[in-house]
Amino acid sequence: xxxxxxADEEWRTDAGRWLFWPRENALLxxxxxxxxxSFFATTGQMLPPYDSRETLERLALAIRETGARxxxxxGDNFHDSDGPDRLEPHARGMLCALTRATDxxxxxxxxxxxxxxALGETVGGTLAEELELGGVVxxxxxxxxxxxxxxxxxYHPRMRITARGRRVVRPCIVTSQGxxxxxxxxILPAFGALTGGMDAADPxxxxxxxxxRAIDAHVPxxxxxxxxxxxxxxx
Numbered sequence: 191x192x193x194x195x196x197a198d199e200e201w202r203t204d205a206g207r208w209l210f211w212p213r214e215n216a217l218l219x220x221x222x223x224x225x226x227x228s229f230f231a232t233t234g235q236m237l238p239p240y241d242s243r244e245t246l247e248r249l250a251l252a253i254r255e256t257g258a259r260x261x262x263x264x265g266d267n268f269h270d271s272d273g274p275d276r277l278e279p280h281a282r283g284m285l286c287a288l289t290r291a292t293d294x295x296x297x298x299x300x301x302x303x304x305x306x307x308a309l310g311e312t313v314g315g316t317l318a319e320e321l322e323l324g325g326v327v328x329x330x331x332x333x334x335x336x337x338x339x340x341x342x343x344x345y346h347p348r349m350r351i352t353a354r355g356r357r358v359v360r361p362c363i364v365t366s367q368g369x370x371x372x373x374x375x376x377i378l379p380a381f382g383a384l385t386g387g388m389d390a391a392d393p394x395x396x397x398x399x400x401x402x403r404a405i406d407a408h409v410p411x412x413x414x415x416x417x418x419x420x421x422x423x424x425x
Contacts, residue, residue, distance in 0.1 A: 191255070192410050196365060197326055197339040202256065205410055207248075207343070207361055207381050210256040213326055217258035219249065219294075221266045221380035222344025223301070224281075227274035242281040244383035250288060260293045262323075263315075264343040264378065265330025273302065273311055275399035282313065285353025289314025297321070299344065332377055332398040339373035345395050346380035347405050349418060362409045362418075364390050366402035368425060372388035375399050391420045410421050 191210065193200040202210040209218040226240045230365040253261065258358065267272060277285065285424060288294070294315035298305055311391065320329035351360045361379035368374055375393065380387060390407040399405055404419040 192413065192415050194363070194408065194415060195197075196376055199324075203363065203408075203410060204252070204255065205361070206251045207379055208311045209281045209363070209376075209378060210252075210258060211252075211324075214260060215258055216262060216323075217252055217256055218262045218264060218328070218341060219252070219376040219381040220264035220330075221299070221346060221382055221385055222249070222263060223266055223269045223380070223382035223385050224285075225276045226382065226384045227267035241382065241384035242277060243284065246281060246284040248381065248383065248416070250284070253288065253292065259292055261288070262292075262328055263296050264328060266301040266343065267296050268298065268302045268305065271291040271302050271304035271306075274305070274309055277313070283390065285313050295321070296363075297328060297330055306354065308330065312365065315332065315417040332375060334398050334400055336375065337373060337401075339370070340375040341378065343378050343380070343385040344374070345377055345392070345398070346385055347377055347395060348379060349409050350388050351409065359387070359411050361387065362390050362407040364395060364399070364405065364407050364420070366399040369401040369403045396421050409411050 191204050194201045194203055222245050296315050296317050317417050327338050327340040329342050332342040347362050347364045348359050350359050364377040366375045407413045407418040407420055
């Protein structure tokens, strides 16, 4: 795991896809997009129907590696609000085992805003639109103008990097340093196995994190985080 400083605390990450909060013994992930393949199948676009299994296997591994007792999923947990009903038995069993083993919170996103209140009775966990924990707001989409410390998802940020003559794309964490008393803010990359991404320097991301003094992308490499400046306020 790689250390990361944010909101006056030390956090941990690995491969840039999840965030571990030691003080809260909590794992944070965003944009699982479970049952995305089965959603596309309903429109006639057939994809291998194993994305939920792969995503949940990744999640189970992250929980084992961190020892997290709490899990916060920051929205777009399912690709659509009917996704929980389409889970095949194996994936459903995996998810139920994870939600039984941890204190699990589903924060809703734009894809799954209408998830049923009875979700906890079928796959476990509790629902919330957003919440504040230890002085940090957890929500799906960064709110422009937010002055508190905030962690969100939604944008699926990633970096295009040239290394040893090859261009590669890596998921990344984007952070901002607050301006005028605003707290630091963070956008997590998509965790799901079947998710694309947006360039970390896209104007939509930079705008969502205002007001800010600086915005950076962080990419894990060789046991450390490499920082890439994305935007700086005028002097």
